[in-house]
Amino acid sequence: MHYVLMLLMLKELHCFTKVAALLSFSKAAADLGMSQPAMSQAITRLERAAGVRLFERTARDVRLTAEGKALLPYAEQALESVRAFSAEAARLARPIIHLAYPPLVGALAARIARRLAGRSPAIGVELRAAGRSAAARALEDGEVSAAILATPAPARFVTAARFHVTVDHVAVPVGHRLAARPRLTPDELGGQVLITPGSRPWAGLPGRPRLVADDDFAAALDLVAAGAGLLPIPQLLVRAIRRDDVRFVPLEAGDLRITYALAWSRERVTPELMALVQAVQDALWTR
Template structure:
């Protein structure tokens, strides 16, 4: 069998920097996430662009955007990192057991996925005991840093110094508004219709919001660190602000005091929030690595994009 010439491939570290910058649309935020210096991230991207002979990002003093080539290569880069993590997970599994109990924190918005993973892991690795723990971003970050949770499914920005894999995206397609308000029955909502309304932004959306939208909404943003989306609907219903909402939230929450008009195409279109599996590679047990692989398999089957 002819082997591919892996020697000509760029290092995984540089590919990981590309994915981090693409998900954050910021070199500085990517550096924090990767626990690297910003110059080191910039050098990795420049090195990768030289090796590939393509430009991956358009950079200005105000924003970073993917080029068409960068958008095309991003899913391949994400798949490559997931395969590398799966390789490590399988190697750890073969190395033998190192522990049993796993505390698995997860954002309540993706609870269905967490439950599916726990069921699948119970079938495939019956020796692994999984404790499910619903936790919003601040709680999951604290538990990972303290070591009380071994693994978490959480939204970007991801805590620095930890491994991240199995990334997936939730499209932001609707706007949460008070029922009975002027926008509740709108067929679609455009950017100019938000003028005069305070805006509540999920943390995962704020870190990926294009620079032009961030500048346009800056004066109206009442909060940009919302991590409990279901809880934030109480603020929306009370008239404290409008909130861009992922499609998954509109499909799982039914409240008579909340309306979900769709966001219009164009200036508010193509918004999304990034989620991923976060864990400590240095202290991962065999059961943790089995859970990582199980999440990757579940996402492939669900085809989350």
């Protein structure tokens, strides 16, 4: 009998759960687009295979038997397992791109993922927030398909779709003599320690650079709050961050900016990767 039950078509279980929910063969049949006789036959097949009656049927109503009530959760669980199996199989069959990105451009990364998910055929995107060195290592090791890196990217990678993020504020610790200024110019930063998230000092700004290991602005702001230095920062982050221990002062620095690009390994080019390059370019053009 167990073997027979395992071979039951999902249709019978689906009919069982639908009749149990509506307590009406006619309504359940209409809901599933079946005739009432076909619905009755499906339930009869299931009852014969299980060896128990599932419903008490009279001219006026339909009720679950005690056996039907006991078996209903198992039928629902079986159908849910099949739905989960189908969904996971569809996900696994879909091409996946793994993209590393700096948190600063997280909104862009999300927009890219939505674009690829909406194309036909769809491409799934697994996003990994990572600083520059961690993203470059993951790209080198093949853990990600591509990465958005601050330029210049390592020469061993191919790059495309460059874009710029303007740096137009300075994060200053509350209580610092510059915190009350309505705006700052580069000359006023002379003699200050300027925290640099990444591998290069801020071009065109005076002051003593303090390099931190990665382009992690959140960690760099902790250093600002601790009095370790000042941090040039894009307005993109200023709008998203609220801290009581740091003040963001506008900076009139002209063309100060961070340039990013999509990078990938020339040995791992796939059609999905080329679709990613196109999605990045489209996302940049339609901002």
